Amino acid sequence: MNNSMDSMIDMYLFETNSLLEQLENIMLEAEKAKSFSSEDIDEIFRIMHTIKGSSAMMEFDSIAKIAHRVEDLFFIFRQNNTTNSFSEPMRKELFDLILKTNDFMRTEVAKIEQNEPISDNIDNFISDINTFIEKLNSGETDASDKAKNANPDVKNTVTQNSTSLQSIPETTAPYIIKILFDDGCGMEHLRAFMVKNSVAEVIGNSFKFYPEDVESNPDSCNYIIDNGFFIFLDDESLVDSAISAIKNSLNIASFEIIPNPALEVEQAQGTTPSAPSAESTSSNVAPAQNKAVKANNNSNSAASTQQTKQSIISVNLSKLDKLMAIVGEIVITESMVTSSPDLKGLKLDNFTKSARQLRKLTDELQDIAMSMRMVPISGVFNKMNRIVRDMGQNLNKDVRLTIIGENTELDKTIVDSINDPLIHIVRNSMDHGIEERVEDRIAAGKEPQGEIILEAKHTGSDIIITIADDGVGVDPEKVLAKAKRNGLLTKSESEYTKRETLALLLAPGFSTNETVTEYSGRGVGMDVVKQNIEKVGGIVSIESELGEGTCITLKIPLTLAIVDGMEIAVGKSTFTMPITNIRQSFKCSREEIILDSLGNELIERMGNYYSVVRLHDLYHIETEVTDIEEGILVWIEASDKSYCLFVDSFIGEQQVVVKPLPTYLNSFNIKNSGVAGCTILGDGNISIILDALNLHTAFMNSL
Numbered sequence: 023m024n025n026s027m028d029s030m031i032d033m034y035l036f037e038t039n040s041l042l043e044q045l046e047n048i049m050l051e052a053e054k055a056k057s058f059s060s061e062d063i064d065e066i067f068r069i070m071h072t073i074k075g076s077s078a079m080m081e082f083d084s085i086a087k088i089a090h091r092v093e094d095l096f097f098i099f100r101q102n103n104t105t106n107s108f109s110e111p112m113r114k115e116l117f118d119l120i121l122k123t124n125d126f127m128r129t130e131v132a133k134i135e136q137n138e139p140i141s142d143n144i145d146n147f148i149s150d151i152n153t154f155i156e157k158l159n160s161g162e163t164d165a166s167d168k169a170k171n172a173n174p175d176v177k178n179t180v181t182q183n184s185t186s187l188q189s190i191p192e193t194t195a196p197y198i199i200k201i202l203f204d205d206g207c208g209m210e211h212l213r214a215f216m217v218k219n220s221v222a223e224v225i226g227n228s229f230k231f232y233p234e235d236v237e238s239n240p241d242s243c244n245y246i247i248d249n250g251f252f253i254f255l256d257d258e259s260l261v262d263s264a265i266s267a268i269k270n271s272l273n274i275a276s277f278e279i280i281p282n283p284a285l286e287v288e289q290a291q292g293t294t295p296s297a298p299s300a301e302s303t304s305s306n307v308a309p310a311q312n313k314a315v316k317a318n319n320n321s322n323s324a325a326s327t328q329q330t331k332q333s334i335i336s337v338n339l340s341k342l343d344k345l346m347a348i349v350g351e352i353v354i355t356e357s358m359v360t361s362s363p364d365l366k367g368l369k370l371d372n373f374t375k376s377a378r379q380l381r382k383l384t385d386e387l388q389d390i391a392m393s394m395r396m397v398p399i400s401g402v403f404n405k406m407n408r409i410v411r412d413m414g415q416n417l418n419k420d421v422r423l424t425i426i427g428e429n430t431e432l433d434k435t436i437v438d439s440i441n442d443p444l445i446h447i448v449r450n451s452m453d454h455g456i457e458e459r460v461e462d463r464i465a466a467g468k469e470p471q472g473e474i475i476l477e478a479k480h481t482g483s484d485i486i487i488t489i490a491d492d493g494v495g496v497d498p499e500k501v502l503a504k505a506k507r508n509g510l511l512t513k514s515e516s517e518y519t520k521r522e523t524l525a526l527l528l529a530p531g532f533s534t535n536e537t538v539t540e541y542s543g544r545g546v547g548m549d550v551v552k553q554n555i556e557k558v559g560g561i562v563s564i565e566s567e568l569g570e571g572t573c574i575t576l577k578i579p580l581t582l583a584i585v586d587g588m589e590i591a592v593g594k595s596t597f598t599m600p601i602t603n604i605r606q607s608f609k610c611s612r613e614e615i616i617l618d619s620l621g622n623e624l625i626e627r628m629g630n631y632y633s634v635v636r637l638h639d640l641y642h643i644e645t646e647v648t649d650i651e652e653g654i655l656v657w658i659e660a661s662d663k664s665y666c667l668f669v670d671s672f673i674g675e676q677q678v679v680v681k682p683l684p685t686y687l688n689s690f691n692i693k694n695s696g697v698a699g700c701t702i703l704g705d706g707n708i709s710i711i712l713d714a715l716n717l718h719t720a721f722m723n724s725l
Contacts, residue, residue, distance in 0.1 A: 032338060034080050035135055041069045042128050043404070046121065050407045053117045058099070060208055067096040068272060073127070084144045085130050088123060091151045098158060100208065112157065119150055191232045195254035197261055198280040202250045204273045210243045211236040213273055214251040220267040221253060230254045339434060342395050349391045350584060350679035354702050356384050357676065361705055388584060395435070399478050400428035402441050406448045406476060413452040419472060421456055426477040432485055436578060439558045440487070443551040447489045447574050448474060450548070455493035455572055466569060468492060484602065485580055490573040496566040498523040508532065524564040528552045559698070561715060585680060589673035589709060590656070592637045593645035596709045598678055598701055599656065599667070603714040606657040607672065615650055622725065625666055627657060635721045636668045645670055660714035665721070676703070680711060696720045
């Protein structure tokens with residue numbers, strides 16, 4: 023029973039969060055357009071109706087009551103769409119009211135997720151909605167009664183012969199279902215088409231309906247309003263299924279099942295053939311056969327439709343984590359089996375063939391497991407609309423948010439991890455990126471409305487996210503001066519390049535704001551952004567031109583679970599370097615190595631000189647390979663850093679499962695030494711996974 027209840031709560035949370043996010047997006051788009059379309063009103067009404075029903079079922083009464091009252095409000099809009107004629111203050115009040123209500127429901131849902139009691143104090147929200155409805159009614163005495171009775175629960179009535187013969191279209195079908203829609207719901211022809219599709223999903227397309235042109239002919243609205251929408255069925259066994267589909271449709275005021283009066287009259291008059299001929303007998307058999315074929319087609323169609331409806335299911339993330347862990351263990355075990363020392367020197371053709379097939383299936387299993395965790399980044403990007411909207415109002419700034427590449431997919435764990443960093447970066451762009459005054463933008467030759475661009479795109483095994491604004495940009499001189507006052511400089515000001523200067527913005531305790539505001543100035547933020555992005559293996563970089571704007575780039579791996587790595591040997595130790603960081607490997611001669619003024623080794627590649635990092639010196643590993651001509655140089659690139667790593671030899675390419683380091687090693691600051699994690703090799707040994715960027719930092723600190 024507990025498992026069943028937990029499953030219901032999980033489904034409720036998933037559905038409600040999705041609906042609230044959808045509601046917020048509709049409201050923000052409508053606010054930009056300064057009007058609601060009829061589709062927006064219908065969709066918001068449906069969202070509130072769904073949340074009301076599911077919350078009441080789960081006994082979350084406060085959420086259900088608020089959703090019900092908002093539903094009442096939009097019922098009035100559906101009756102008479104007056105939103106487009108609102109004054110600007112009233113329109114702003116409406117948007118603020120719905121968004122504030124949306125925030126409250128989100129907070130309550132978050133409490134449910136944390137197993138905390140939800141709030142019962144909803145009087146203020148109900149009062150605000152009632153006040154707005156009173157303003158909306160503006161003297162109407164019956165509008166509030168309509169709102170109170172705006173529960174769209176279907177009043178299902180199953181009657182016999184309650185409809186006059188004149189209102190029923192001619193048909194040979196023995197069973198007729200007449201459907202009436204809610205008064206004033208609008209677009210009755212499209213609602214009838216949706217009902218027809220719902221019925222078809224259950225019983226197939228072997229039925230007829232009237233009017234037949236509801237999808238394409240808006241004029242059929244008038245007929246449906248006056249007479250109703252009719253569905254004709256040939257088989258009594260299909261009636262119950264059709265009724266079930268109709269009950270689950272929206273805006274149904276009532277429906278009734280009507281036996282075909284034309285057939286009843288024919289039977290009453292006794293018009294049956296007394297002596298059927300062979301020809302008539304065969305013609306009677308044919309409809310029976312057709313009926314059987316139809317029934318068979320119906321069942322096949324219904325089965326096919328049900329399969330389509332079940333093609334997407336929600337799965338608890340913890341189950342996907344377990345699946346990914348098991349796939350990782352399978353990858354390791356497969357490598358251990360195929361690389362077993364017991365097989366060395368043996369000629370096993372059949373085993374080798376089977377091992378290749380196993381590797382192929384393992385790779386496919388891994389790809390499928392990883393793809394199941396991939397979700398579009400649009401969920402995080404769309405949240406930024408609300409931040410830009412609210413801050414724009416509070417700071418009196420007119421800013422538009424442009425989103426590009428929102429369908430780019432990323433691992434669910436990483437998507438959750440970058441939510442807070444993105445929020446902080448967008449808030450920074452709004453607060454002290456975009457100019458304070460419109461006059462300053464116009465004087466600089468810019469559009470009066472500021473712009474923030476959020477973009478995501480794939481590059482190999484990484485995803486690049488950029489947050490760019492067309493604001494004032496960053497003044498490097500002010501950054502250096504502030505960093506000097508805060509004691510953050512590690513060398514003289516003249517030695518800092520522009521890139522290094524901008525990187526100071528990521529230092530702990532640094533803020534360009536001189537005064538503390540609601541949004542920034544406390545020196546907490548960009549350093550946390552950097553830490554959070556680096557936790558998922560990402561990199562943060564900043565570019566800015568004074569007077570033109572700022573662009574912050576996040577480079578993040580698609581997934582953290584399994585990576586393609588190159589196994590390298592140094593002495594008796596084995597290390598793994600992600601292949602994405604390897605640009606080239608090569609042998610070199612002693613003559614190619616030059617020394618800088620401090621005696622550090624450099625090598626020239628493609629017109630540039632790069633530092634030579636001897637891994638055995640950095641990690642104090644004993645090895646016999648110390649001559650530059652005996653080992654191998656690996657050209658490494660990570661973010662804006664590039665260097666050549668000197669190792670003994672290559673072992674080979676291998677797909678490895680990233681394992682976290684034991685927590686007790688955190689006290690040794692091992693991650694800042696260039697270690698990202700570890701993995702288990704096919705022979706059972708442990709290999710250290712190198713962090714290319716931190717490895718360069720560790721090398722520079724060792725000089």
